[in-house]
Amino acid sequence: RxxxxxxxxxxxxxxxxxxxxxxxxxxxxxxxxxxxxxxxxxxxxxxxxxxxxxxxxxxxxxxxxxxxxxxxxxxxxxxxxxxxxxxxxxxxxxxxxxxxxxxxxxxxxxxxxxxxxxxxxxxxxxxxxxxxxxxxxxxxxxxxxxxxxxxxxxxxxxxxxxxxxxxxxxxxxxxxxxxxxxxxxxxxxxxxxxxxGGIEPPPADLRTPDGRFRLITMAKHFQQKGGDLVGVAFKLLKPAWPQLTWHILGGPPPVDISSLPDVHYEGFLRPDLPDELQKMRTLLSTADLLVHPTREDTNPLVLPEAASFGCPCVSMRAFAIPELVADGETGLLIDPPGDALAVADAIRSCLENPQRTALMRANARSRSLRYFxxxxxxxxxxxxxxxxxx
The missing domain is CATH 3.40.50.2000 (Glycogen Phosphorylase B;)
Incomplete structure (x- = not known):
């Protein structure tokens, strides 16, 4: 049977x-x-x-x-x-x-x-x-x-x-x-x-401005998905943008990154466990920007998943990613191979243009719910x- x-x-x-x-x-x-x-x-x-x-x-x-x-x-x-x-x-x-x-x-x-x-x-x-x-x-x-x-x-x-x-x-x-x-x-x-996305989106964008600008990365393999580039970019930007925080989900970062102020390693969160699923939903709902400068990928689910919560992204103009992210509308794409300076420039652009970032947020959620x-x-x-x- x-x-x-x-x-x-x-x-x-x-x-x-x-x-x-x-x-x-x-x-x-x-x-x-x-x-x-x-x-x-x-x-x-x-x-x-x-x-x-x-x-x-x-x-x-x-x-x-x-x-x-x-x-x-x-x-x-x-x-x-x-x-x-x-x-x-x-x-x-x-x-x-x-x-x-x-x-x-x-x-x-x-x-x-x-x-x-x-x-x-x-x-x-x-x-x-x-x-x-x-x-x-x-x-x-x-x-x-x-x-x-x-x-x-x-x-x-x-x-x-x-x-x-x-x-x-x-x-x-x-x-x-x-x-x-x-x-x-x-x-x-x-x-x-x-x-x-891998988890159900909320009924509305739940992000409430609180003076923080939260980055989020979600990857089983930290280095493979460009976590090291995000780390360098974070160090470059933090002095000028003290409101910047970074939540890391998935594979562990090296100690020199996890020990930085306002960097929070959340570990592997399993969506089949209710408490961990709720934590994942909360982190996505409050995130301002998903950063995914991946080196090796095909069709990363984290992009439409984050977008369905209203979170735009910074990622690469490579693999199937341009089908998931409308550059300048639902996120920002970096030309490969990319480097930490390019990642920092993209994040800085979002920090310096809050109105455009808010529009990308609305567009990301709308497009994700409509197409994915x-x-x-x-x-x-x-x-x-x-x-x-x-």
Whole structure:
């Protein structure tokens, strides 16, 4: 018996079609953006279909391939293989998918794509992803460190997997176009589903001016998302703007930042715990500016999430971020690669122009509520899935 489980509740509803949701992650709100997206996507599918969720399919480790790759890269200084998706791993994952697929499911719905490419379809399937492996790889790694033939093996397998799907839902037009170009696909079955914030927005903008100007950063990985740049910018601005404060959510900053006056490290706040969710909502409601000068990203949920509370942002003109932030209207974008001075200039601009900042605040909330809704994402995906399964 397969069922949809969320928030500890077993929910089974009769719907027109039965979908098997295949994921490698537990369905929980906490853990970072990828967890929040998986949880929200599952909830949206459940609104429209009878969703069957096998246990999360943990990707096995190919220890032999890992050892050989590390010897080549670290000892011999030669390119290694991408062992996380070795042929053996992909075969094993394909076997797990086939063994766990409910026999009566009419279609499969995959969260992400690369790890599933070895599966041989025996029914229609759909894919939801932020970016293809080619995009992820070039965001994260140096190509010279890996065997070109091994990367091409994975890219070719993923291209076929995406091309055979009934539909592939990308979180952004940026991710869609990157995949289409990298894999030389027509993209006939590609479409943009968008995203939204991970927590429900308040009924109104609750910010009450109190003489403080509160910065907020939200990131699992402080350095990766540019927290160090925010730290330098904060030090530069604080003497001239003593009302400046900074609340850090997520991964811990170094001591030289957390020990600064008016810097508050809030830790990891888990939205599936009521007290921590309320604290997160309070921090977002009182924040004046989200600062997210990220170095590595795809489609950061923190941007529409903060915007839905009325909090504009400073971020990068990179990845899918320009689809989430209207530069000069709902936030300010910095040209990559960016540096601490550029971050400081953007924050200073908001401090020096309170009327423009207030307008950006109103625009950010209005645009987020209008364009970034999980219900709209779910309705769009359901329409496409129903059409394909007719």
């Amino acid at each position: 397969h069922c949809f489980v969320v928030d500890g509740q077993d929910r089974i509803q009769p719907h027109r079609s039965k979908l098997a949701l295949i994921t490698h992650l537990p369905l929980q709100r906490s853990g970072g953006g990828v967890y929040a997206v998986s949880w929200q996507i599952a909830r949206q599918l459940q609104r429209h279909f009878s969703v069957q969720v096998p246990a999360p399919l943990t990707t096995p480790i190919d220890r032999a391939a890992r050892l050989l790759s590390r010897i080549r890269r670290r000892v011999l200084r030669l390119p290694g293989s991408f062992f996380a998706f070795s042929p053996r791993v992909l075969r094993q994952v394909a076997g797990l998918v086939s063994a766990s697929m409910p026999a009566d499911s009419q279609a499969a719905f995959f969260r992400s794509s690369t790890r599933w490419v070895g599966w041989r379809p025996d029914r229609p399937y759909f894919v939801h992803t932020d970016a293809c492996f080619h995009t992820f790889f070039h965001n994260t790694f140096q190509p010279r460190e890996f065997l070109r033939s091994d990367l091409q093996r994975i890219w070719q397998a993923e291209a076929g997997f995406l091309d055979r799907a009934e539909a592939v839902f990308f979180e952004s037009a940026w991710g869609l176009e990157k995949a289409r170009q990298a894999y030389a696909l027509s993209g006939r079955n590609f479409m943009v589903a968008r995203v939204a 809704s999980w219900d709209a994402v779910g309705d769009h995906m359901a329409d496409v899935i129903n059409q394909r399964l007719q």
